Amino acid sequence: MFANLIFDWSGTLVDDLGPVLEATNAVLGRYGLAALDREGFRRRFRLPYHEFYTEMLPAVPLAELEGHFRRAFAASISPVTVLPHAREKLEWCSQHGLRTFVLTSMDAQAFELQLDAFGWRQYFEATYAGVLDKRQVIHRILATHQLAPEATAFIGDMTHDVETARHGGMTSIAVLTGYNHPEVLAAARPDLTVAHLGALRELLDKRRAAVPIFNPSDLPV
Numbered sequence: 304m305f306a307n308l309i310f311d312w313s314g315t316l317v318d319d320l321g322p323v324l325e326a327t328n329a330v331l332g333r334y335g336l337a338a339l340d341r342e343g344f345r346r347r348f349r350l351p352y353h354e355f356y357t358e359m360l361p362a363v364p365l366a367e368l369e370g371h372f373r374r375a376f377a378a379s380i381s382p383v384t385v386l387p388h389a390r391e392k393l394e395w396c397s398q399h400g401l402r403t404f405v406l407t408s409m410d411a412q413a414f415e416l417q418l419d420a421f422g423w424r425q426y427f428e429a430t431y432a433g434v435l436d437k438r439q440v441i442h443r444i445l446a447t448h449q450l451a452p453e454a455t456a457f458i459g460d461m462t463h464d465v466e467t468a469r470h471g472g473m474t475s476i477a478v479l480t481g482y483n484h485p486e487v488l489a490a491a492r493p494d495l496t497v498a499h500l501g502a503l504r505e506l507l508d509k510r511r512a513a514v515p516i517f518n519p520s521d522l523p524v
């Protein structure tokens with residue numbers, strides 16, 4: 304049973320694919336590239352995002368693209384919403400005393416705004432945003448919070464999340480609610496794949512029921 308869960312943000316807890324797709328297409332359009340549709344994006348986009356942009360626009364410096372993206376994201380009209388089952392999953396973690404964290408590549412300022420807008424700050428022991436390559440910080444997070452990798456799972460919607468979990472020696476749990484097409488995600492071979500966080504909650508509930516609970520009062524005196 305896991306004692307600690309590290310969550311990715313976009314596509315795992317919140318659905319911001321609408322504004323991200325809008326902003327990405329604004330960046331691509333600026334350089335004369337055709338817009339991607341939702342499924343095209345889910346097949347091609349990857350983290351660290353500089354790899355995606357190197358493939359799409361190899362001649363343009365990343366800082367320039369980031370500036371365009373940030374402005375287009377702020378101006379986007381598509382809403383950011385809480386994914387179904389996300390709030391219930393966080394409540395469940397809180398009720399069962401699990402330690403929870405966020406590790407996301409999202410721009411730190413945008414992340415902080417969303418965290419407060421949804422009123423979710425109290426759910427997390429610590430959050431890490433604006434991390435371009437999650438593999439580079441995962442060991443530091445484990446050490447800082449003294450998390451045993453064998454009691455920890457990283458939950459995310461992208462192959463980079465699966466690779467990060469593997470790099471940290473923890474269980475990788477993939478959700479199909481986000482940025483990667485299921486076929487793309489399956490190729491990264493996550494330890495566990497669930498359709499959404501509600502399915503994960505049910506699965507962990509069953510496991511909890513299957514694990515006998517030790518009650519000291521049952522011991523003979």
Ligand SMILES: [Mg+2]
Nearest residue numbers: 311313314460
């Ligand atoms: Mg994500």
